[in-house]
Amino acid sequence: MARLRSIGGVAPRAVAGPWRLALTPPGACAGPGDLVERATDWIPAPVPGTVAAALRDAGRWSEAAPTPIHDRDAWYRTSLRETGPVRLRFEGLATLAEIWLDGVPVLVTRSMFEAYVIDADLPLGTDLASGTDLALCFRSLTAQLERPSKRGRWRPRMVTPGALRHVRTSLLGFMPGWCPAIDCVGPYRPVTVEPAPSRLAEADLRASLDGATGSLAARLRIPGGAASVTLRCDGREVGLTEAEPGLFVGTLELPGVAPWWPHTHGTPHLHPVTVDIDGAPVDLGRTGFRTLSLTRPFEAGLSLAVNGVPIFCRGANWMPTDLVGLGSEEDAALVALAREAGMNMLRVSGTTLYPSSAFFDHCDAAGLLVWQDLMLANFDYPHDDPDFAASLAREVAGFLDRTQLAPSLAVLCGGSEVWQQAAMLGAPCSVWADAFCAETLPAQVATMRPDLLVVPNSPSGGDLPFSVSAGCTHYYGVGAYRRPLEDARRAELGFATECLAFANLPDPETPGGMDPSDPAWDAGIPRDRGADWDFEQVRDHYVALLYGVDPATLRATDPQRYLELGRAAVAEVMEATFAEWRRARSPTAGGLVWFLRDLGPGTGWGVIDRTQAPKSGWYALKRAFRPVQVTLSDEGLNGLHLHVHNETAEALTLGLRLTFADRTGRVAAKAERAVAIGPRASLTLSSSEMLGRFFDATDAYRFGPRIHDVAQACLTDASGTGLAESFHFPGPRPIARTAIGLRVEPVAGARTPTLRITTDHLALGVRVKSPGARPCDNGFHLAPGTERFVTFPGAHHLPQGEVSALNSQDIARFGHGV
Secondary structure, rough: OOOOOOOOOOOEOOOOOOOEEEEEEEOOOOOOHHHHHHHHEEEEOOOOOOOHHHHHHHOOOOOOOOOOOOEEEEEEEEEEEEEEEEEEEEOOOOOOOOEEOOOOEEEEOOOOOOOOOEEEOOOOOOOOOOOEEEEEOOHHHHHHOOOOOOOOOOOOOOOOOOOHOOOOOOOOOHHHHHHOOOOOOOHHHHHHHHOOOOOEEEEEEEEEEEEEEEEEEEEEEOOOOOOOOEEEEOOOOEEEEEOOEEEEEEEEEEEEOEOOOOOOOEEOOOOEEEEEEEEEEEEEEEEEOOOOOEOHHHHHHHOOOEEEEEOOOOEEEEEOOOOOOOOOOOOHHHHHHHHHOOOOOOOOOOOOOOOHHHHHHHHHHHHOOEEOOOOOOOOOOOOHHHHHHHHHHOOOOHHHHOOOOOEEOOOOOOOOOHHHHHHHHOOOHHHHHOHHHHHHHHHHHHOOOOOOOOEOOEEEEOOOOOOOOOOEEEEOOOOOOOOOOOOOOOOOOOOEEOOOOOOOOOOOOOOOOOOOOOOOOHHHHHOOOOOOHHHHHHHHHHHHHHHOOOOHHHHHHHHHHHHHHHHHHHHHHHHHHHHHHHHOOOOEEEEEEEEOOOOOOOOOOOEEEOOEEEEEHHHHHHHHOOEEEEEEEEOHHHHHEEEEEEEEOOEEEEEEEEEEEEEOOOEEEEEEEEEEEEOOEEEEEEEHHHHOOOOOOOOOOOOOOOOOOEEEEEEEEEOOOOEEEEEEOOEEEOOOOOOOOOOEEEEEOOOEEEEEOOOOOEEEEEOOOOOOOOOOOOEEEEEOOOOOEOOOOOOOOOEEEEEOOOOEOOOOEEOOOO
16 A cells, blocks of 8 residues: 555655663563553653664763663563544564553564554543553563574574574674674564554555656545545546556556656655545655666666666665664755765665655655665575564565555566575575576565566576676675775676675764774774675785785884875775676676764774764765766777766867876876767767877886876866866886875855865875864875865855875865965
């Protein structure tokens, strides 16, 4: 059923409480009547929320040193003031929950991922001072997991214990090495109450697009019928007919409707959807009209087209913004940061939990596609168990119901690394290619959201699930496996749903930041369970590769320099990898970085830290993901190739400049030309085409000493304003600190506080440090004799700060009193 926002302007009301929480030993209280004797220590509890959040608020639990919660029963109580027929809705209960009304058991649940509804007739004679007692008990998950259960055909190394395969709960907290051990317990999603019965019992809505015409098909179940039912969208309406008693059907045709696009390729148009039932308006939210298709067979590498236009999908893997309370208050800000970075897809991994409905609203409005895994990961799940299969079917149906009108939802995937886990342990295809992912899930989705792409597993698609050139893959060649940067091309991957995992260093301005000498430093470094290496070693490998230094020695002798080079190396690797994948001749159609935001403090996988502050990787991706972009690729004896991309719907005439210079600014070769590029198109030019003559652009021929240290490609609009630039270094990056003439000055009269940064010589990894204000770009290179304008979005005046570079002796300061 499509999500009802309100009926007659009245939305479901949260059962606000006040709620109280008490903990008891497992099984100590059979029901709420036993609580008088067993539980006297009650504390206030936020709902929606978790036991961990309530204990933290009461000063009894710490995120820095989390203590177990799954080993106890948790009781929530409140009073309902309503009387008469009501509908109680529980959007998310983690995990083994029992519900009582006035001491009478009314529901037993066994899944964190299903919503539950209770229709109750609250007695008219209830004392309104005390109300009807509502009690929720969350039984000990530890006690459940300790019971004997059938073992799977394989046991994953990443997740423990193995009995979790039987329980529909999040794996968050059960993955040592990369996720804090925080137990998810409690009513983490809203508990609401509304009058019952509802005028609208069921709403099945399907939005589709055929050419320039949108269609909105409706099937509404209205108990007792209605005299008139009208469906409205995009300022147009159609009356629905009663096909059978209480069932109203019809289709609203919308010729010329503005389609929904990923924001990188157009405008994500959304249109309000309402139904009038005998004059009473029902708000069903907003929807968008788009098509989704494959541009090649899945086995050849996943490649998506939206509205018939191929889309290079780029973005990151989404993690909950509140690991303690599982709230979603920060989702909007994080989605906005993803959009600002030029991302157009977010993936929700099967190791986490389904996002709130508001998350999809944010992605709809921002123009971000969503790849949604089912909450299945690594385990050999008991699909042959009728109870498990029925629960999973309800889970999928409930998710598709509440996201029915979301155009952002694009891919529904059968889980994360289930097939890969079995295959890596040596199991044959007959073991890991389960019928649920291959047959059952596609059939269920086809009946509810036929506009979605169904992928059996992430990764999958090749002779082995993790074959990088087929289907979708988790690519860690560049990254965890410490392959050279050239492996990004050599792998010929199709679509990476995970890639480029590093122990990403927060910016030095981040509150609570640590020094490498801090004993707690190592605890914040992500690692794969059982591996004899961690992701800081991965980052250090690329520091050594790019800058020719020994990271271990540098960490001991100059820890701040060690951190500077670590941030810069991550940025360079990310920019270089995506530049490779976006080439017109590249087979790669997408890459999603592992993660968007850190789950905890320290040097996590996120390109945004836990305080929502972007790291060096976020700025690098923002440069790499520009819809109008120029990149350089080293083609060896064929010189440098310049790749110009225009993902917008408009044809553009741009200025393209290519400059070869040494570090001091002495120009070895230079060329400029105007280029015309069509809408949503790319073009490639060689350095020889640009220059009109031979020049050893890649230092491949070596007929004599190399005479340039850097190549810069710059793309400008008709007014000469810089749109994008790219750099290539034919030899070692010159990071020795020297006097480079780095200068900074405020731009007078700018509408947004703006700095003008200039340099006489090549400036590598220019850093703008401004505590309390975020620059629009950071960690960028600046070619000799050029300038860069850096703004501070959201700031009312120019902040104080300083500008430095990896290879600069000097620091340029700005702001008040400078």
